[in-house]
Amino acid sequence: MKIEKIKLNNFRNYSNLELNFNPTKNLIIGKNGEGKTNIVEAIYVLAFSKSFRGSHEDVIVKNGETLTRIEGVVKDKRKTSYKVIINENNKIVKIDNTVIRKISDYVSNINIVLFTSEDLKLIKDTPNTRRKLINIELSQFNNEYLKILTVYNKILKQRNNYLKTLYLNGNASKDYLDIITDQLVTYGLKIHEFRSEFIKDISEYISNNYKSIASVDGLSLVYKSDYTNKSKEDILKSYKRSINSDIRSGVTSMGIHRDDYDFVLNDRQLKDFGSEGEQKNAIISFKMAELDIFRDKKGIIPILILDDLFSELDKTKINNIIKFIKEDIQTFITTTEINKLSKSLKAGSKVFKVKDGKIEEVNYE
Numbered sequence: 001m002k003i004e005k006i007k008l009n010n011f012r013n014y015s016n017l018e019l020n021f022n023p024t025k026n027l028i029i030g031k032n033g034e035g036k037t038n039i040v041e042a043i044y045v046l047a048f049s050k051s052f053r054g055s056h057e058d059v060i061v062k063n064g065e066t067l068t069r070i071e072g073v074v075k076d077k078r079k080t081s082y083k084v085i086i087n088e089n090n091k092i093v094k095i096d097n098t099v100i101r102k103i104s105d106y107v108s109n110i111n112i113v114l115f116t117s118e119d120l121k122l123i124k125d126t127p128n129t130r131r132k133l134i135n136i137e138l139s140q141f142n143n144e145y146l147k148i149l150t151v152y153n154k155i156l157k158q159r160n161n162y163l164k165t166l167y168l169n170g171n172a173s174k175d176y177l178d179i180i181t182d183q184l185v186t187y188g189l190k191i192h193e194f195r196s197e198f199i200k201d202i203s204e205y206i207s208n209n210y211k212s213i214a215s216v217d218g219l220s221l222v223y224k225s226d227y228t229n230k231s232k233e234d235i236l237k238s239y240k241r242s243i244n245s246d247i248r249s250g251v252t253s254m255g256i257h258r259d260d261y262d263f264v265l266n267d268r269q270l271k272d273f274g275s276e277g278e279q280k281n282a283i284i285s286f287k288m289a290e291l292d293i294f295r296d297k298k299g300i301i302p303i304l305i306l307d308d309l310f311s312e313l314d315k316t317k318i319n320n321i322i323k324f325i326k327e328d329i330q331t332f333i334t335t336t337e338i339n340k341l342s343k344s345l346k347a348g349s350k351v352f353k354v355k356d357g358k359i360e361e362v363n364y365e
Ligand SMILES: Nc1ncnc2c1ncn2[C@@H]1O[C@H](COP(=O)(O)OP(=O)(O)OP(=O)(O)O)[C@@H](O)[C@H]1O
Pocket: 011, 012, 013, 014, 030, 031, 032, 033, 034, 035, 036, 037, 038, 039, 059, 060, 061, 062, 063, 308, 336
């Protein structure tokens, strides 16, 4: 899968920009704050209809403007045009000029593996960040996943609201809570199955990848969930036991919204015991496992984005990543540190030099 071109209107610091990309490697270089990440962010928004940075959707709209438009042409088996239009309170997505009403039908079409310097902190980051990452991956692999997750989140919200009702009114019906809880568990178990399968797939690859990077065996990703190895009946019983504390706190204390994932190297939790280098290598192995799964399980070659990674990594680790990137993967690399990149990488790439929202193509051959 390759993105051939992108056209931006009022996106971040770009008023109007049109770029034609290389089917293999694209380097986006420039000083801090010039607009490098904004370009790869635009590709990401084209794929997912939302950004990986910032919590509000409209932060991507250029200051002083009201509407952002991102258009792109992606070549897979055939050429397809995609469009995302975002304003303060509305979002429209189109495929080949047809409006797609459900976002979940849109997001699994352009497949991206994004690897940013933020990801390097993943092991020490909050469970919420790890869940988000896995959600994004799974939404790309299977568009049912996002639909089910959306329903689960709605039911969870309903349950939490009803817990508050029960707190304020002791006479309100507990039967209704049972009905909501039953639904929550039904959908939760489906999510659990998707996630277990994904972690199993990742585990198949992550250990080998780590071995080829660090020459050490035994890295795995371990799924931690309230639902693991439990029947629906067991789970429902646990909810019954926690009913009073749930009513007191007004939140659902159990469920797949509290799932987490541990990186474990030969029985050692990297979160607590891993050195910084071990943690970085584990994340690189994880990200490369995503590429492996796309290729081997789905027959898809996704677009790879490496944003600002090289400021955080030494030359050996950079080379370990580059080693994984085969010619058939379209890759976007943003960096301030062009000197860290090898001559051959520079010569084989299309190079975009970014300065204050203006882009110039330069040649390193
Ligand atoms: N909504 C917006 N409207 C206008 N400009 C914006 C908007 N959001 C961000 N910017 C500007 O975009 C610039 C940052 O762009 P970007 O994050 O792409 O930089 P970068 O080249 O990746 O920098 P770094 O090397 O530090 O990562 C900043 O100057 C910022 O002010």
